Amino acid sequence: MTYCLAMNLQQGLVFGGDTRTNAGVDHIATFRKLYTFTKPGSHAIVVMCSGNLATSQSLIEHLKRQNDSGEGSILSLCSMFDVAKHVGDLLRELIEEASGADHSQGVDFSGNLLLGGQIKGEAPRLFQIYPQGNFIESTEDTPYLQIGEDKYGKPILDRITNYALPLELALRCTFVSLDSTVKSNLSVGPPLEVLVYEKDSFDLSRCRRIEEYDEDFLNMRQHWSQGVRTLLEGLPTPNV
Amino acid sequence: MTYCLAMNLQQGLVFGGDTRTNAGVDHIATFRKLYTFTKPGSHAIVVMCSGNLATSQSLIEHLKRQNDSGEGSILSLCSMFDVAKHVGDLLRELIEEASGADHSQGVDFSGNLLLGGQIKGEAPRLFQIYPQGNFIESTEDTPYLQIGEDKYGKPILDRITNYALPLELALRCTFVSLDSTVKSNLSVGPPLEVLVYEKDSFDLSRCRRIEEYDEDFLNMRQHWSQGVRTLLEGLPTPNV
Numbered sequence: 202m203t204y205c206l207a208m209n210l211q212q213g214l215v216f217g218g219d220t221r222t223n224a225g226v227d228h229i230a231t232f233r234k235l236y237t238f239t240k241p242g243s244h245a246i247v248v249m250c251s252g253n254l255a256t257s258q259s260l261i262e263h264l265k266r267q268n269d270s271g272e273g274s275i276l277s278l279c280s281m282f283d284v285a286k287h288v289g290d291l292l293r294e295l296i297e298e299a300s301g302a303d304h305s306q307g308v309d310f311s312g313n314l315l316l317g318g319q320i321k322g323e324a325p326r327l328f329q330i331y332p333q334g335n336f337i338e339s340t341e342d343t344p345y346l347q348i349g350e351d352k353y354g355k356p357i358l359d360r361i362t363n364y365a366l367p368l369e370l371a372l373r374c375t376f377v378s379l380d381s382t383v384k385s386n387l388s389v390g391p392p393l394e395v396l397v398y399e400k401d402s403f404d405l406s407r408c409r410r411i412e413e414y415d416e417d418f419l420n421m422r423q424h425w426s427q428g429v430r431t432l433l434e435g436l437p438t439p440n441v
Numbered sequence: 442m443t444y445c446l447a448m449n450l451q452q453g454l455v456f457g458g459d460t461r462t463n464a465g466v467d468h469i470a471t472f473r474k475l476y477t478f479t480k481p482g483s484h485a486i487v488v489m490c491s492g493n494l495a496t497s498q499s500l501i502e503h504l505k506r507q508n509d510s511g512e513g514s515i516l517s518l519c520s521m522f523d524v525a526k527h528v529g530d531l532l533r534e535l536i537e538e539a540s541g542a543d544h545s546q547g548v549d550f551s552g553n554l555l556l557g558g559q560i561k562g563e564a565p566r567l568f569q570i571y572p573q574g575n576f577i578e579s580t581e582d583t584p585y586l587q588i589g590e591d592k593y594g595k596p597i598l599d600r601i602t603n604y605a606l607p608l609e610l611a612l613r614c615t616f617v618s619l620d621s622t623v624k625s626n627l628s629v630g631p632p633l634e635v636l637v638y639e640k641d642s643f644d645l646s647r648c649r650r651i652e653e654y655d656e657d658f659l660n661m662r663q664h665w666s667q668g669v670r671t672l673l674e675g676l677p678t679p680n681v
Contacts, residue, residue, distance in 0.1 A: 352592035
């Protein structure tokens, strides 16, 4: 399973996701789900993947080859909408190809993507791409999108997220959303990856991988759990 | 949809649930999902239902009739385990009967139950009953059980709940778990119902229905959301 989320806010974009894949509980491995594509000063693009690992790895490989050859590269496109269309079409083709094979044996080859970033001349944009190749875009009303095991991490987003939320707070919110999912679902697990993109910077280097026993992360988790308990102790509730 | 949860703790039991039922988004209604059966001084039993409404209403009707006639009444049983067996068998029979009819047309008649309470001579016990009639019991390690739309309300439980949690804190935790689910999923909605049972009291009167615009509830929600935001602002997180 996978959990990835991304926000498109006034100050920029925030991405977060886990790296656990599993095929049954006895086949668990670590694969990153966050990929970046950049052209200095003009293109800063992030792709996060959920679903069939073969499909998403193949997708990323195709995107990289296109960039290397320069032919059909997403780094030559002038709008994030066109990137979403290109990536969506590629995703659909790969899924159709795998599903149509003689020995597909009913395997689910589908996947969902989060695609965010900025191309010079546009504001940052964020999309969720479906296995069918179509996609939706985040808005000021709904500034966050999720793929994968999304329910456990949603309550904190629904309470906190709004378009004006400062990036630093959005990053903390992302950590808590990821941690809540990790705690409640074994199939989502560390290392975690987060990336913060400041609007108009065209810089995707503010990225960090958090390992399972990262002291700062464990400290954050403890601080949060204690804080929630304290908050609960002082919470005025209806009389029962 | 439905969300119900219950905890079996050192000091007693806490139950919480919504009252929304829906068959599609244009057929939403209010039906309570929490029922009580008592015999003063010896039996205090709570049933919460999710799933097919016709099935759960029929189940409750059968249990009431058995109590009224005295024949096969759960209030004559000496252990909550036997009550769980009786209710589980009845649930399975009702589902089988509905599913086997000529015109069942592939409808899902199944349902899940939470059954908790205390019978004199035993400590309070809590069960989750499956459509197949079998059931699991909560333990000191896993003191809470949920049915229905359970994911949104799980993170707060996973952070807070333990067997020694005082009843008053457990009640607050229940309110937050319900509120998180209501906020994130339209098909779970108020009025909400909560019930607190103090061990050895055999008294199920500490019960409250919370209407949609209940001032105390809205006040709690605001306090919680603000508190979470403040907590987030002071949260030490890994550097990115």
